[in-house]
Amino acid sequence: MVFSEFRPLDEKTLIEYIKSVPALSSKLANSFDDLSVKEVGDGNLNFVYILSNSKSSLVIKQALPYVRCIGESWPMTKERAYFETLALKEEGRLSPEHVPEVYHFDRTMSLIAMRYLEPPHIILRKGLIAGIEYPLLAEHMADFMARTLFFTSLLFRSTTEHKRDVAEFCGNVELCRLTEQVVFSDPYKISEYNRWTTPYLDRDAEAVREDNLLKLEVAELKSMFIERAQALLHGDLHTGSVMVTGESTQVIDPEFAFYGPMGFDVGAFLGNLILAFFSQDGYADETNDRKAYKEWILKTIEDTWNLFHHKFTSLWDEHSNGAGEAYLPAIYNNPEVQLLVQKKYMTNLFHDSLGFGAAKMIRRIVGVAHVQDFESIADAAKRATCERRALELAKMLLKERRKFEGIAEIISTIRQY
Ligand code: ADP
Ligand code: SR1
Numbered sequence: 001m002v003f004s005e006f007r008p009l010d011e012k013t014l015i016e017y018i019k020s021v022p023a024l025s026s027k028l029a030n031s032f033d034d035l036s037v038k039e040v041g042d043g044n045l046n047f048v049y050i051l052s053n054s055k056s057s058l059v060i061k062q063a064l065p066y067v068r069c070i071g072e073s074w075p076m077t078k079e080r081a082y083f084e085t086l087a088l089k090e091e092g093r094l095s096p097e098h099v100p101e102v103y104h105f106d107r108t109m110s111l112i113a114m115r116y117l118e119p120p121h122i123i124l125r126k127g128l129i130a131g132i133e134y135p136l137l138a139e140h141m142a143d144f145m146a147r148t149l150f151f152t153s154l155l156f157r158s159t160t161e162h163k164r165d166v167a168e169f170c171g172n173v174e175l176c177r178l179t180e181q182v183v184f185s186d187p188y189k190i191s192e193y194n195r196w197t198t199p200y201l202d203r204d205a206e207a208v209r210e211d212n213l214l215k216l217e218v219a220e221l222k223s224m225f226i227e228r229a230q231a232l233l234h235g236d237l238h239t240g241s242v243m244v245t246g247e248s249t250q251v252i253d254p255e256f257a258f259y260g261p262m263g264f265d266v267g268a269f270l271g272n273l274i275l276a277f278f279s280q281d282g283y284a285d286e287t288n289d290r291k292a293y294k295e296w297i298l299k300t301i302e303d304t305w306n307l308f309h310h311k312f313t314s315l316w317d318e319h320s321n322g323a324g325e326a327y328l329p330a331i332y333n334n335p336e337v338q339l340l341v342q343k344k345y346m347t348n349l350f351h352d353s354l355g356f357g358a359a360k361m362i363r364r365i366v367g368v369a370h371v372q373d374f375e376s377i378a379d380a381a382k383r384a385t386c387e388r389r390a391l392e393l394a395k396m397l398l399k400e401r402r403k404f405e406g407i408a409e410i411i412s413t414i415r416q417y
């Protein structure tokens with residue numbers, strides 16, 4: 001079988017493909033008799049295969065020219081695999097402990113081979129639904145975000161390097177346009193793709209479409225998302241893009257990567273933890289009221305921001321005499337002004353994170369792509385009650401984010417909803 005032009009693979013043809021690529025065959029110790037191949041893609045866009053034999057294992061991810069969860073009626077560039085590979089390599093260089101290694105990339109086939117994150121790794125979202133605590137999660141995610149965002153920003157880089165990389169990732173425009181549509185536009189208008197827990201949330205979805213202040217604020221965030229090339233973003237940093245064990249945290253799936261506002265990544269992660277918090281009551285029963293677990297989620301939200309703030313500003317201090325174009329040492333190299341600029345920068349980043357996090361929460365309740373945290377609550381009335389509380393908080397956060405001075409205030413506000 002020749003693979004000189006694109007073809008969608010399946011569990012059978014994938015083996016032929018592996019045999020045709022020496023680097024992959026040897027990764028599997030050239031042992032095909034006991035090789036098992038299983039498609040496990042549970043994401044919205046792509047096909048993911050686990051290949052394993054008695055000696056080794058790997059994951060193959062292939063992008064087909066459409067959005068998997070909708071079907072061929074929603075075409076989508078397969079070049080997303082190229083940008084996912086670029087981002088995995090860059091994030092892997094900056095945060096090697098938290099990103100799976102890329103073994104091979106085939107642009108013609110839109111195919112990536114990478115490390116198999118073996119069990120007990122599971123998708124964080126599933127762990128949150130199961131009520132499992134991850135003591136190192138906040139530390140690891142803060143580390144991943146601080147390093148990937150700081151080192152790709154103008155706090156560290158020269159404009160020459162920055163513009164070169166911004167230009168490269170501008171090529172990922174189709175994926176950015178998907179986000180523009182499904183996060184910042186569709187939830188605020190009638191769209192064939194929108195859905196919600198009907199009839200319970202019919203009035204709530206309508207209220208989102210009629211809230212002029214909300215529309216004003218989301219327009220501002222949308223422009224920032226499109227215009228502000230602050231750092232290389234993962235671009236889809238929800239709890240379904242993180243695989244975890246008690247000791248390990250691995251960030252996968254950066255196919256939406258581009259240079260954008262840092263708050264979009266930080267907010268995506270925090271916003272999805274808040275969704276997990278509000279879903280917990282849907283799983284409470286006589287044996288487990290989930291109260292202790294909700295406390296752990298709140299602590300993880302607070303720790304993630306505080307650790308991120310600490311790690312990010314420490315990197316900034318460490319490199320304040322470097323080539324970063326944003327605050328030249330000749331102008332900003334005294335403790336007083338350094339403190340002033342950091343405070344302003346971090347306050348803006350906090351407010352951006354709240355705004356983007358809130359927008360990401362809203363789209364998961366009244367937009368096209370929902371989250372398993374709520375979807376797995378079988379009782380629709382119960383689910384709608386959980387979703388409504390999350391939605392109300394998110395609307396308030398989006399509109400009033402600038403009033404909040406710190407993460408502790410956010411935690412006490414979440415408790416009130
Ligand atoms: P999509 O781009 O469609 O969202 P993902 O990258 O999120 O796809 O992968 C879909 C699923 O495949 C994940 O939820 C996870 O279960 C599995 N998966 C993806 N990458 C790996 C990996 N490197 N190791 C183990 N499982 C993986
Ligand atoms: C059709 S929207 C699909 C969604 O899934 C991905 O994970 C992104 O979040 C995207 O918005």
Ligand code: MG
Pocket residue numbers: 043044240241253
């Ligand atoms: Mg995914």
